Amino acid sequence: MATKPMRIRAAAKDGVTEVKALIAHEMETGQRKDANGAVIPAWFITELSVSHNGKVVLASEFGTAVSKNPYLAFKFKGGATGDKVAVSWKDNKGESRTDEVAIG
Amino acid sequence: MNNQRRSVLKTGSGAALLSMLAAAGLIKPGMALAEWNKAAFDAKSMADTLKALGISQPADSKDVQITGPDIAENGAVVPVGVTSAIPGTTMMAILIDKNPNALAASFTLPEGTEANVQTRVKMGQTSNVYALVKAGDKYYTATKEIKVTLGGCGG
Amino acid sequence: MKKISTLAVLLLALPSAWAAGEDTYAEFKAMMDRSFKTTGIAPKHRMYQLDFQKACSQEEQPAKAEIARIEAEQMKTIRYPADGKYFGDWKQGEKIALSGRGLTWTDKTPHDNGGGCYNCHQMSRHEVSYGTIGPSLLEYATVRGTNEESIKYTWGKIYNAKAFNACSNMPRNGDAEILTEQQMKHLMAFLFDPASPVNKK
């Protein structure tokens, strides 16, 4: 299954950039059962990183307890309008995706 | 956790995402991004999680805060955040005591990133939620009880 | 432009009942008929109204005489327990009161329906998630008393609430076969038993 685009917002103010990201992912726990009683296998993002002009500003590891369609918000020093902020993730099935946005 | 992270990096393994990012021109080789810590995320209890992370006896700290609502209407999506006022904070994690696996997420903060991260987690039931923070080579915690009126079981 | 204003005047001049006049109602029935289908255990004929349902399908309550007629008719449907025993197990009753399960097209069987009591009523102090469409039933036995009249009234109200209030929001649990006689006995115990959370201070 193809990965879906995420939504990233990055806004610079007073020398600080605020990043808000919504990532499309099922984040299946592996503890739920389908209608026939079969366990739905775990499927979740394990690693996610955010970079600013190529430099990592946040590296994270997720477990299955992160909600479906994960949300992340944080701030880093620096960043100017037009700079690139990229979010990359990898899941336990080996799928990955990177999306990029310009700081507004 | 960071100890393990470093050792993984030193041995140069586990760089799948790293190489992907490098290929995308997003990061330069040698950046701190490591293999997912399976032992820590698979641990059931708080105590086992701390053990898997190689941490003993983190100290409660008023300078660490876990934010979130007192009551979550639905356990499937609970907004939580961790903030730390301790200088030199390099790692923050969210742990949920009563979840099947306590560790929900961990964040490594490079220099220049504020020690304040917001996300959303699943909670199976009312539980204490812990912030675990690393500053220097010491660990600190803060806790907050979040009540769940509905488990993360859909409706 | 002139055409439109003439039409507007015409519409205004028509009697107010026109909006739900006979032609409109026939059209409405036809619309309902083509808009629904049978799915699972919910057959299409569920859309065909009983007389009292139709009488209660208006913005305003029906006329007094109509209300009295409906209540008298519904009263006749009530069946009191043949063995004269009104009370089952309050613990079972609590489960029935909490469950809102049953009778939808996604339910698999017509059995094991819940009473859905907490959807609309406050019933105990330890359950804070309760609805407010119906009155609070806290300390029911104390408030209502435990004499025979109160017991029979309560049975009747559970069995067919329309016998006491023609257009009540409360389902006819017995008459419409939502709950079994045994389930209603459990609910009675939940309401009246001194050990039941309903009657705990």
Next chain:
Amino acid sequence: MENPQKKLACLLAVLAVSAPLGAQTSDKLMEGINEYREALADGNPSELVAAEGEELWKLKRGPKNATLEKCDLGLGPGVIKGASAQMPRFFKDTGKVQDLETRLMTCMETLQGIDPKEVVNARWLKGEKEKMAALVAYIVTESNGHKVKVDLNNPAMKKMYDMGKLAFYYRTGPMDFSCATCHGDQGKRIRMQELPDLRTHEGAIAGWGSWPAYRVSNGQFWTMQHRLNDCYRQQRTAEPIYGSDVTIALSVYLAGKANGGKVVTPGIKR
């Protein structure tokens, strides 16, 4: 209305282990829950569904291999901004009052050659219905903050409004319920779920104006057709056919009551 069945099963499981809740008053509980809802308002996952919908809108597909970019939602071909706030509306080309979803089916059929049955017969959030939900998310996002404006002077619309009102009060089925049973009084709730009084303008804008919505409980985006379908499911009636006249009529009734109020779409719900 929410989904009481699963909700109750969950409540049973959860409240059994959360005794401290019992000490709280109901008001305190609602206060806490409101705080929780506010925390979720920023970063509504509907945005992800809307992003998919935007791609779909511009994607060539169907037997005619065409996009939906020439679809006329009432404000002219391709105009999306504010369009859903003015729906349902009467369309001359089809001679019918259509809501957003039935109008999109018309566009899919005429522009792309996709048979409406593929949407009607699909399961919720599967196949063409999943695509429909994404398109709806995209389009209603473009009406966020706009005012509800449906034309009840149009005779076809007025007729649908009257039909919708009759449907709203129509009691039937084994539980004798109508829409008005739960949505015909002020300040009521089912369990902890507050119910808008849909007879009033305030209630109608709170209800109509905040759907379609993302539901955090199941991580699903629900269109208005989906919402109405589940209301009927809980009323224990038969199932309304997707896009059927009764669903359009109810939408016209609700939109008519909400006229002039501000829509907040997509909403975010429990």
